[in-house]
Amino acid sequence: MTGISRVTYHQLGISSLRGVQGNLDRISNLQTQLSTGRSVNRPSDSPSGTSAAMSFRSDIKANTQYARNANDGIAWLGNADQALQSSLSITNRVRDLAVQAASTGSQGQTARDAIATEVRQLRESLIETANTTYIGRPVFGGTTAGAKAYEKNGSYVGDTGQVLRTVANGVQVRVDGSGPEIFGTGDEQLFTIVNDIADHASGDPAALQDDLTRLDKALTNLRKGAADIGARYNRVESLKQGADDRKLTLNKGLNEIESVDIAEATVQLQLQQVAYQAALGTASKVLQLSLTDFLR
Amino acid sequence: MSSTFSGINTAYSALVAQRRALETTGQNVANVNTPGYTRQRANLEAQGGPAVPAMYSKYDGAGDGVKVVGVDRITDTFLQARAQNEAAKLAAQQSVATSLSRIEDVFPEPSDTALGSNLADTWNAWADVANSPGDEAPRSALLQQAHTLTGNINAASKNLSDQWEQQRQELSVTVDEVNVAAKGIAELNLAIRRDTQAGVPANELKDRRDALVDKLASLVGATGRQGEDGVVDVYLGGTAIVRGSDADALRLDGPAKLGDVTASSQLRIVRATDGYPSSVSSGKAAGALETLNSTLPGYSQKLDALASGLASSVNAIWSTGYDLDGNPAAGNFFGSSDGNPVKGSNITVLVTDPRKVAASGDSATRLDNAVANSIAALAGKVDGPDGAYRDLVANLAVESQTAQTRLTTQTSVANKAADSLEAVRGVDTDEEMTNLLAYQRGYEAAARVMNSINSMLDTLINMVGR
Numbered sequence: 001m002t003g004i005s006r007v008t009y010h011q012l013g014i015s016s017l018r019g020v021q022g023n024l025d026r027i028s029n030l031q032t033q034l035s036t037g038r039s040v041n042r043p044s045d046s047p048s049g050t051s052a053a054m055s056f057r058s059d060i061k062a063n064t065q066y067a068r069n070a071n072d073g074i075a076w077l078g079n080a081d082q083a084l085q086s087s088l089s090i091t092n093r094v095r096d097l098a099v100q101a102a103s104t105g106s107q108g109q110t111a112r113d114a115i116a117t118e119v120r121q122l123r124e125s126l127i128e129t130a131n132t133t134y135i136g137r138p139v140f141g142g143t144t145a146g147a148k149a150y151e152k153n154g155s156y157v158g159d160t161g162q163v164l165r166t167v168a169n170g171v172q173v174r175v176d177g178s179g180p181e182i183f184g185t186g187d188e189q190l191f192t193i194v195n196d197i198a199d200h201a202s203g204d205p206a207a208l209q210d211d212l213t214r215l216d217k218a219l220t221n222l223r224k225g226a227a228d229i230g231a232r233y234n235r236v237e238s239l240k241q242g243a244d245d246r247k248l249t250l251n252k253g254l255n256e257i258e259s260v261d262i263a264e265a266t267v268q269l270q271l272q273q274v275a276y277q278a279a280l281g282t283a284s285k286v287l288q289l290s291l292t293d294f295l296r
Numbered sequence: 297m298s299s300t301f302s303g304i305n306t307a308y309s310a311l312v313a314q315r316r317a318l319e320t321t322g323q324n325v326a327n328v329n330t331p332g333y334t335r336q337r338a339n340l341e342a343q344g345g346p347a348v349p350a351m352y353s354k355y356d357g358a359g360d361g362v363k364v365v366g367v368d369r370i371t372d373t374f375l376q377a378r379a380q381n382e383a384a385k386l387a388a389q390q391s392v393a394t395s396l397s398r399i400e401d402v403f404p405e406p407s408d409t410a411l412g413s414n415l416a417d418t419w420n421a422w423a424d425v426a427n428s429p430g431d432e433a434p435r436s437a438l439l440q441q442a443h444t445l446t447g448n449i450n451a452a453s454k455n456l457s458d459q460w461e462q463q464r465q466e467l468s469v470t471v472d473e474v475n476v477a478a479k480g481i482a483e484l485n486l487a488i489r490r491d492t493q494a495g496v497p498a499n500e501l502k503d504r505r506d507a508l509v510d511k512l513a514s515l516v517g518a519t520g521r522q523g524e525d526g527v528v529d530v531y532l533g534g535t536a537i538v539r540g541s542d543a544d545a546l547r548l549d550g551p552a553k554l555g556d557v558t559a560s561s562q563l564r565i566v567r568a569t570d571g572y573p574s575s576v577s578s579g580k581a582a583g584a585l586e587t588l589n590s591t592l593p594g595y596s597q598k599l600d601a602l603a604s605g606l607a608s609s610v611n612a613i614w615s616t617g618y619d620l621d622g623n624p625a626a627g628n629f630f631g632s633s634d635g636n637p638v639k640g641s642n643i644t645v646l647v648t649d650p651r652k653v654a655a656s657g658d659s660a661t662r663l664d665n666a667v668a669n670s671i672a673a674l675a676g677k678v679d680g681p682d683g684a685y686r687d688l689v690a691n692l693a694v695e696s697q698t699a700q701t702r703l704t705t706q707t708s709v710a711n712k713a714a715d716s717l718e719a720v721r722g723v724d725t726d727e728e729m730t731n732l733l734a735y736q737r738g739y740e741a742a743a744r745v746m747n748s749i750n751s752m753l754d755t756l757i758n759m760v761g762r
Binding site for chain 1: 690
């Protein structure tokens with residue numbers, strides 16, 4: 001409107017009311033923010049903030065799950081590692097006994113029989129170790145549903161599956177050990193070799209040299225398996241640490257997007273309240289004056 | 297030469313006129329707070345000689361006083377039309393913003409309990425099954441979690457559909473209101489025409505009629521056009537709903553359920569007699585029509601797409617799996633509860649036996665968790681269900697925020713337009729007080745004149761002669 005426009009009393013009242021309403025609206029918004037502690041309470045408060053917050057939330061949940069999977073994987077690998085360490089020490093003992101039995105000059109038949117018995121005992125221990133379980137599942141049996149990986153006679157009753165755990169986005173790590181790969185197959189299998197050693201110790205000591213060579217090869221294999229499991233254990237541990245760290249970062253990011261700065265919001269609230277008081281005061285002063293006050 | 301007593305007549309006409317003008321001021325002051333009241337002003341005209349002088353009918357008097365020739369309504373039809381226009385747009389914007397806000401309540405993101413969270417928890421439940429494929433406990437937990445997810449999707453879908461029905465009901469009531477208002481305008485038009493033809497001022501009737509036209513404008517965006525004899529015709533788009541004292545009724549036509557709305561089957565406001573469609577482009581009804589025909593169906597369809605995408609992507613991986621007993625996966629994991637294609641309202645979990653959850657990828661290696669791992673890996677995929685849901689919420693957020701911004705702007709524009717109109721037609725008590733003084737003094741002065749003439753005549757009649 002150009003020029004001098006007419007202002008009526010009614011208008012003054014309406015425009016004061018509008019101003020006061022606007023103030024109250026802003027105060028109400030700030031109060032909501034302060035009481036929920038969040039600056040984004042509805043999607044329309046900040047479309048980009050909402051999108052980012054949803055994304056962060058789902059990432060946080062995913063990383064929590066990765067950490068859980070990693071914990072499970074670490075337990076599997078830990079068990080496998082321990083089992084392999086004991087297998088190694090038992091196999092070393094078998095080797096010592098075999099060397100003892102091979103020196104035919106110093107051992108009589110009874111001594112060698114005793115050695116054979118001990119080796120047989122050690123073989124049973126080896127098979128027991130190879131049947132280590134974690135929560136009822138054999139760690140060297142692949143994905144079998146049975147309770148054992150190896151029968152008493154050394155035959156493998158597990159299967160060829162792999163136990164995988166997802167420990168990061170798109171990253172799956174195998175957390176079991178393959179029995180046939182670690183303990184060998186057929187004639188090269190550790191238990192067969194140990195059985196042969198027991199037989200040859202009491203029956204045919206000359207064949208023990210050959211057995212020792214085979215045993216050394218099996219030992220190398222065993223050590224390789226242990227190293228592999230150890231490496232995977234380290235990898236899963238570091239990935240778990242990564243997942244935990246990522247969760248921290250994401251939580252921090254989520255806070256930055258969603259949370260309201262309490263100090264700033266409180267100051268704003270104070271300012272709005274002062275403005276509200278000013279609006280009310282002005283309205284009351286202006287609306288009181290009228291020509292009728294001055295006419296006699 | 298004018299008559300001896302013509303002076304008294306002049307003074308008398310002044311008294312009458314000032315009194316009439318005072319009464320008009322009184323009427324204005326009485327209605328200072330009446331909404332929609334237009335201030336009135338008495339039109340005073342000096343009475344003098346005839347307009348056409350003639351040889352033997354000359355006038356040589358001093359004048360015949362003053363007459364109130366009419367009471368004017370001080371308004372501006374242009375400003376009035378503009379205010380109606382802006383109010384109509386404001387009503388439409390309000391309706392749209394409110395509906396979007398209600399839809400936002402169905403998807404209360406960001407939060408730890410809404411659909412986004414449910415989806416993430418379901419993927420994690422699959423990952424837990426992958427961690428212990430031989431146990432039945434994580435499988436039961438998975439089935440529970442999946443039920444929670446589908447239950448929430450069903451609830452959201454139902455919520456949208458309920459909102460649609462409620463909005464349709466409101467629109468139907470709005471159309472009834474329009475019909476009542478149109479009839480009222482027609483009746484008032486008739487009364488105004490009669491009064492105008494009889495020469496009687498009909499200002500209060502015009503105020504009431506204009507208030508009804510304002511109401512029609514804000515309900516359906518109708519516009520008023522001045523006719524003859526003070527009548528206002530009301531047009532909706534190009535068709536007239538009020539012509540003089542005749543009013544046409546309108547009704548609502550179209551689908552009765554959210555599911556029946558398609559591009560070719562939409563809600564419309566039509567003439568009740570012959571179904572001729574009216575073009576409602578502004579006003580509360582326009583906002584409601586937009587919500588009913590495009591906004592709500594749009595989001596409902598997005599939700600349906602999310603549900604069917606979820607079902608198909610999980611089922612595709614599921615069907616390659618084997619369950620705890622080594623049997624191939626039977627049927628689907630997600631399906632519909634009523635045999636129709638999977639939608640938001642009917643998605644459900646078809647598996648009830650934990651042993652039948654197909655987590656394994658190979659029947660020979662039963663505790664291999666390949667399928668469970670693959671399904672869990674759907675989490676957070678931009679082109680998977682999580683991405684679709686995020687798109688839905690992002691779209692909604694932007695649309696709602698835009699509507700609110702537009703509402704704020706339009707409120708300000710409509711307020712300014714209404715203020716301009718008020719500035720012309722509103723009653724200012726200070727002005728009326730001043731006029732009151734003027735008319736009061738005028739009345740006193742006229743009485744004084746009469747008194748003077750009276751005492752002059754008294755001198756003449758009683759003093760001269762004996």
